[in-house]
Amino acid sequence: MKDFRLRQVHLDFHTSPLIPDVGAKFDKKAWQETLKLGHVDSITVFSKCHHGFSYHPTKVNTMNPTLKFDLLKAQLEACEEIGVRAPVYISAGFDEKDAVEHHDWVRVNPSDIGKAPDFTQAGYHLMCFNTAYLDKLIAEIEEVMVNYNPCEIFLDIVGEPMCCCEKCCADMTAAGLDYNNLKDVEAFGKKVYRNYLDRVEEAVHKHNPETIIFQNSGHVSKGRPDLIDTIECLELESLPTGGWGYDHFPMSAAYARTKRDCFLGMTGKFHRTWGEFGGFKHPNALRYETALSLAEGGGCSIGDQMHPEGLLNKSTYGLIGKAYAEVEAKEPWCKGARYIADIAVLAAECIKGRDEGGWYDAGANRILLETNRLYNFIDLDEDFTKYKMLILPDIWKFDERLKSKINDYLAKGGKLLLSGVSGLDDNNEFCVDTGVKFIGENEFRPTYFIPEFDTVNGKTEYLMRAVNYRFDNIDAEIVANGQNPYFNRTAEHFCSHQHAPNDRSLTYPTAAIKGNIAYIGWDIFRGYAESGDFHIKELVAYVIERLMNGDFTIESSVPDKGIVTLLQQNDRKIVHLLYVHTTVRGKDTEVIEDVVPLYNVNVSVKCDKPEKVILVPQNEEIDFTYADGKVSFTVPKVEIHQMISIE
Ligand SMILES: [Zn+2]
Known part of the structure; x- marks a missing residue:
């Protein structure tokens, strides 16, 4: 593995060209002392920011108009003297200067075909990598490689575009695609992004094959290894107070560590999120967030933004130092350590995408996190037999490949938890021996869950808002039953403020175990992500305990x-x-x-x-x-x- 640092800072420096004296107070000694105060061993330094200006002399771009010297070079030299690694940041997706000068390089949403970009609001515009902007960006990258030969190039604001700019529309038409069809736009965007990734890799590695490339899209997509094939070390952007939440990083890490030995958890020093000058979190928050990165098997990165004058803030690095002094002391027990997982969740995001699949995955993540289990999130490429138990949340219908992998896994003694429509083929028949016969989706919603095991609040009817699927028992053990409400809530019939109570006239099975396989007849993981009802977790936790039968590693x-x-x-x-x-x-x-x-x-x-x-x-x-x-x-x-x- 290349030089992997555990105490990194992601330093933002998006600086308006309207602010005077940029970098004027940069001082090598002050920079070095402040980094030492923060116990920092790696910090990003800027070639080009979202405003589109360079922080060094340039022949292919424009230097920030109020910067009077090569700030990038000064920062790189200052870092090198004290052994601090310094990846170079280049804003790829945002370049406001170029957006203003070249409206035809700006990305156009499919709903805005033919419209000019709107410059009436404050904020950046996404650039299209299918225009001449990409040639300019590649030239900027090569200039940095030639002049500074950095250890890493960090490219920001990237991802597969949905662009209907003039050039994209013309190219789609020429390729026989319809730019009014979102599927065609998506397929074309994938090609554009692939071309971008390949050109960046060539531009960097032809000058130095050892230079690490990172492409930041704010999320590592599960089930898309092609998007990270040029990336050696994954940086998981996850600012708990910036919209990601405290449960996001453990889930993101649980997938990243199955793809790479090297990954970072990136949080921020801000009260909330990026761009927050003067925002601070309590040191205990950073102590926890960095410790969490180590615990999940990663290194740490803390986001900061430097004032335009070029001085790192002493209070910020005092805050960071409280966390990183502890990380430094812990490093001997963390470097090269590999997470041990008992359970794997086949990520729903792999087939449902992040927006929809994320719900099912979030429910599984929270239940496993809150019950303190050891788990990874995996995609279809992973070797299932590494795990004692596999969870296929709610949506995993089987095709031939999945059926074959699961049968192989079960034959080697693996344990399997299915829910919702997981485990069914296209004819709604189970592909594995669950001991039950699937009937179909229940027309009633919500339904009620009746546990046949001990729960904190005892045996009664518990509300289940998630979609229910009915099945008949053949030869499984039924561990939970269910009842319908008297009726669904409509204008014709409703009861009380919310839903109708349970109707005792019919009780049917809702969760079954046979051997090493369990099936739960609800979209239970999505249900938990949406409502968080404690009894949902009790049902899943009970089924997991039954299947694992005391074989938890911790x-x-x-x-x-x-x-x-x-x-x-x-x-x-x-x-x-x-x-x-x-x-x-x-x-x-x-x-x-x-x-x-x-x-x-x-x-x-x-x-x-x-x-x-x-x-x-x-x-x-x-x-x-x-x-x-x-x-x-x-x-x-x-x-x-x-x-x-x-x-
Ligand atoms: Zn375009």
């Missing part, structure tokens, strides 16, 4: 809001325990401020008998017992994050 007393992960580093296992409480402040910002520690957390891990169990990085040995192939110990205190090395 079990602990960490509560639902906590995080438990396990990584293998050489011959030792590293347990990560995390806990914070979040609170919504302002309209909708979920913040972390004060720390509430956990005390006396019980952990047991399946492994060979160890010689010692050590709290790290404190290097304090703790007592343990070993029985039935499991080491068990009690961690006296978890204050945000505690690692335990089993050696």
Whole structure:
């Protein structure tokens, strides 16, 4: 692996050309001292920002009009002197200067065909990579490669476009495609983006094959390995308070680590998100977010934006330093460590796309996260037999390839959880032996769930808003039943403020287990993502426990809001325990401020008998017992994050 740093800063520097004296206060010593204050070992520096100006002399673009020297070179030299890595940032998708000068290079939404770009609102315009803009961008990249030979080029605001600019429409017509048909526009956009990726790779690697390329689209799409085939290290943009939420990064990491050994969790120092001058989060939030990256098997990146005058903010790097001093101390137990997963979720995003598929995946992610299971999100290329259990959430009808992979997996003893229409073929017959016969989608909604196992609130009828699918039992064990409401709520018949109560005249099976296969007859994962009802999680958690039958690699007393992960580093296992409480402040910002520690957390891990169990990085040995192939110990205190090395 190339030089992989765990304490990175993604420094934004999108600076209006109307602001005077850009970079005038840059000072090498101050820059170096501030980075040291932040315990930073890698920081992006800017070639070109979203406004479209370069921060260095250029023959192919225009330098920022109020910058008087080669700021990029000065920053690169300052970093090199203190051993800080410095990827070079180039804004690809936004270039406002070029958008203003070349309206025909601006991307046009399919709904705006023939319209000129709108410059009446503040904000950037997306550029079309199918125009001469791409040639100019490639020249900018090559100029940076020739003049600065950076370790990494970071290209931002990219992805497959849906563009109907004049050039795209003409090219689609010439290729026999219809630009009024969104499917054709999408297919054409894929080709345009592929060409962009290939040209960037050529432009970078012809000058230095060792230079890393990163293409940032804000999300690593599950099931699209072709979009990351030129990327060695994935950077997972996920600012918990910037719209991503605290559950996004664990899910994103759970997929990224199946595709690459090297990935970063990118959060921000901001109260909310990018571009927020003067916004700060509490240090405890950054301590948690960076620890979470380590726990999920990644490195850390923190977003910041520098003031136009060119000075890094001391308060910001004091804040970052509180988190990164801890990361630095933890690194010896994190570098090269590989996450251990018991369960894999075949990501719905692979076939339903991010907007729709994301709902099913979010439900599965939250249930596994909140029940502290070890899991990955996978695509169809993954080797299923690496996992003890496979979850196919709600939407996975089988084709021949999936059927064959699943049969092979089951033959090797794998355990399978299906829900919704997962496991069915096109004739609505189950492709594996679930012990039940599928009937079809239930016309009633909502329905009611009746557990045939112990639940916190006891046996009763629980509301299920998700789509229900009816089935008949053949020879499975029924672990949950269901009832319909008296009627669906319509103008002709309704009851009370919401839905009608359960009608006891008919009870039917809703969840079944046969051998290593379980089926739940609801879109249960989407249901949990949408409503978060506790009893939905109870049903899924029960079925998972039944299938796993005590074979979890780790079990602990960490509560639902906590995080438990396990990584293998050489011959030792590293347990990560995390806990914070979040609170919504302002309209909708979920913040972390004060720390509430956990005390006396019980952990047991399946492994060979160890010689010692050590709290790290404190290097304090703790007592343990070993029985039935499991080491068990009690961690006296978890204050945000505690690692335990089993050696
Ligand atoms: Zn276009």
